[in-house]
Amino acid sequence: MTHDEKQLDEHRSIEIISKMIADTSAHIDSESGKHFLLWGYTTVIVSLFEYVAQVCHLPMPLCLWAWFLIPAVGGIGTIILNRCSTTSRPKSYVDRSISAVWMVFGLSFGMVFIAAxxxxASILFLTALLMGMATVITGKxxxxxxxxxxxxxxxxLSLAFPLFHLWIRENGAALRDSCGDCFEAVVYSEIIIFAVIFxxxxxxxxxxxxxxxKHLKNA
Amino acid sequence: MLKPLDPLLHSELRLAIVSILIGVEEADFVYIRTETGATAGNLSVQIDKLQKAGYIEVEKGFRGKMPRTVCRITHSGREAFAQYVETLKEYLKM
Incomplete structure (x- = not known):
């Protein structure tokens, strides 16, 4: 007797429907963390490098170009993650919505980057704000x-940037006198704020x- | 008098296939086979029946160099499933 020919009663029908829907929902959730880890760690590592580079006065073009490592590593990593997905995960409406949200925010970020x-304007503030908004929508x-x-x-927390700028503007002269050489390290600490936000x-x-x-897969 | 349950859906494997597809935009053959525990041959036959009834659409393509069959539920498949669940509720009320 094949799987197809098994006699079904109403309770078994309900059982099949519930089980298949529940199992599929669990699989829809299963890989979401990897992309956040990829983009989060890339941003944090590049930001810390930037902070050290700025404070240590590394050559300027190197400092500026290093920021582009975030979209480069994040973009290539995302493509690799999507291709290397070993499980044949079902594609849901949630996946499509999330892709659309990040595509729109990614494009908006490109426009904002040029405008900034x-x-x-402060690119760090705008980046934290836009990515925060996209993360809230994804979470919802x-x-x-x-x-x-x-x-x-x-x-x-993106509000920390304008507040920090205000604080530097108000206390800049006093800080320069009291800190001396470490004044630049204080000014560039907005990059550390950026890393903490991410x-x-x-x-x-x-x-x-x-x-x-991982817990769901092992269950 | 109770309505009869749609015979095309009132089968363990075909109901499982449609239940998977109802909550997603698309799912591939390998995923459906893993979830239902069916053999590839039996699954192909049942997918073919659902496709001929217009309940699902099937797209054959490639993922890299590997062949990939993707299934999606159609509008009439969705309606048939909703009707099946409604009829099932009537049976369970008895």
């Missing part, structure tokens, strides 16, 4: 509270999601 250069779509809260934290916004929820997916 032209208008001399996936119904991951941790991700949504991490994104909200990112949006709120740890809170992407690295920590990325690990939580990744551990959860």
């Amino acid at each position: 250069i032209v208008y001399h 779509i996936c119904r991951h509270k941790v991700l949504a809260w991490a994104g909200k934290a990112g949006v709120i 740890i809170i916004m992407m690295v920590i929820p990325g690990h939580i999601l990744h551990n959860r997916s």
Whole structure:
């Protein structure tokens, strides 16, 4: 008797429907953490390198070009992650929505990046704000509270940049007198703020999601 | 008088296939086979029946160099599933 010919009663039908829907939902969730870890760690590592490079006065073109490692490593890593996915995971409407959100925010970031250069606006502030917003939306779509809260934290913490600039403007002269050589290290510490925001916004929820997916796979 | 359950869906494997596809945009053959635990031959036959009934659409392509068959539920498949669940509820109320 084949699988197809087995007699079904109503209760067994309900059992099959519930099981298949529940199992498929579990698989939809399973890989979300990897992308956040990739982008989060890339941003944190490049930011820390940038901070050291700026404070140690490394050659300017090298410092500036290093920022482009974030989209380069993140973009290539995302392609590799998607291709190397060993499980044939089903594609859901949630996947499509999340892809659309990040594509729109990615494009917006490109526009904002150009505008920020032209208008001399703070790229770090705008990046943290935009990525925070995209993380909140992703968290809401996936119904991951941790991700949504991490994104909200990112949006709120992005306010640290204008506040930091205000503080430097108010206390710059006094700081220069008291700190002397270490004044530049204080000024460039906004890059450290940027790295901390990405740890809170992407690295920590990325690990939580990744551990959860490992737990689900082992269950 | 209770309506009869759609015979095309009232089969363990075909119901499992449609239940998987109802919650996703698309799922590939390997995934459906793993989830249902069916043999490749039996699964192909049942997918073919659902496709002929217009409940699902099947797209054959490649992922890299590996062949890949992707299944999606159609509008009439979705309606048939909803009707099946409604009829099932009636049976369970008895």
